[in-house]
Amino acid sequence: MALKDDSVREDEEETLREFLADSECLEPLSEWTRRLNVFDVLKITNTEIRHSNVLAWLMDPAENHGLHDGVIRGFVAFAARRMVDDGGFDDLLMDCDGFSIRREWRNIDILAVNEKEKYVLCIENKIFSDEHDDQLARYRAEIEREFPDCRRRFVFLTPNSGEASESDWLAMGYGDVLDIIDRAVETAAPAPETARFIADYMDTVRRNILGDRELEDICKRIYAKHKRALDLIYEHRPDVVSTISNCCRKWIGEKAGNDKTIKLRKDTGDKWDTVFTTNLLPRLLPGIDEPSGIWGEYGHCVYQIHVNDDKDVPRVRLQLVFNFDGLDERLRGDCEEVIHAIEEVYKKVRIGKRWCIAWATDYSSVPIDSEEEWDKSLAKTLDGMLRQLKRFEGKLSEKQ
Incomplete structure (x- = not known):
């Protein structure tokens, strides 16, 4: 399996090298890429x-x-x-x-x-x-x-x-x-300054909303020639959700370094979820931190910083997630007791056969027009959520 993975990776790298070597194919795009547009600069x-x-x-x-x-x-x-x-x-x-x-x-x-x-x-x-x-x-x-x-x-x-x-x-x-x-x-x-601004806006509408026919034709030709390389680049492109999740991982990493009750799970989670645990979970559920098939050594119950992008602006929330796969009857019963206590503390709980997701906080919006400030603004939002989480855990401890 490892050899196959290596050969696939080498093939992908060769595909990207061929694309980079044919940089002349991108020259027809220069009319659009070299044009300064205030709306592109402001990322709006x-x-x-x-x-x-x-x-x-x-x-x-x-x-x-x-x-x-x-x-x-x-x-x-x-x-x-x-x-x-x-x-x-x-x-x-x-x-x-x-x-x-x-x-x-x-x-x-x-x-x-x-x-x-x-x-x-x-x-x-x-x-x-x-x-x-x-x-x-x-x-x-x-x-x-x-x-x-x-x-x-x-x-x-x-x-x-x-x-x-x-x-x-x-x-x-x-x-x-x-x-x-x-x-x-x-x-x-x-006036010329106003006319330029309006022209930039109209150009933005043509390119990003209506579609520029000439630009579309050029892009189709380039894509047909380098489909595999461009698909690879698109698959691994940075996007809003990934960028926000990276900020969340950085934030929880700093918190874990200063607060020994928090543990960051670096090798778990995905594009939408940053995984961490606290000392409360194994105290509430002895044995819940035994290895699972989902989160490995981190057990069957974790916190997630979940990023959602199904609205006009992305949002984040903290949620407590249970995975019931492989739990014995005692632990499953203990989990159900904790989940019942969570429902009394905080009503928003979704239970399935294999999973349970409990909202520890409500969603908070992440302004998409201030990406450069996310390290600061998102950190403040998450700090507030962490305080809510502490209160959530305090109420949960009282119920148990």
């Missing part, structure tokens, strides 16, 4: 909330972009042309200078309000996520309650004009947004 190209921030800024006629009411008027006209009743004609004739733009008003991405004209435009921006929890119906009901005397328009903005679950919401694509911005820039001729 794939952050939905940042796109909403830029759009809200461009839509506000009182902001300093120099486009005046060009962008908000474009959005109003887009909605008006798709109205099935006669209200759209009045929309096209109204004065758009009086708009105020609100961000995240009652969780709505962008809300444009013109009190003088009694008009409200509600925009839900969905680039990297989907609808959830009947949010469109809730938002519409909220707007109807708050603005009963206004003409109300609802826009569902997605990369490719995806249809909304609610018929009152008009489908709009980012191609439509670029057309609106392009016309506003051409009409207003903003």
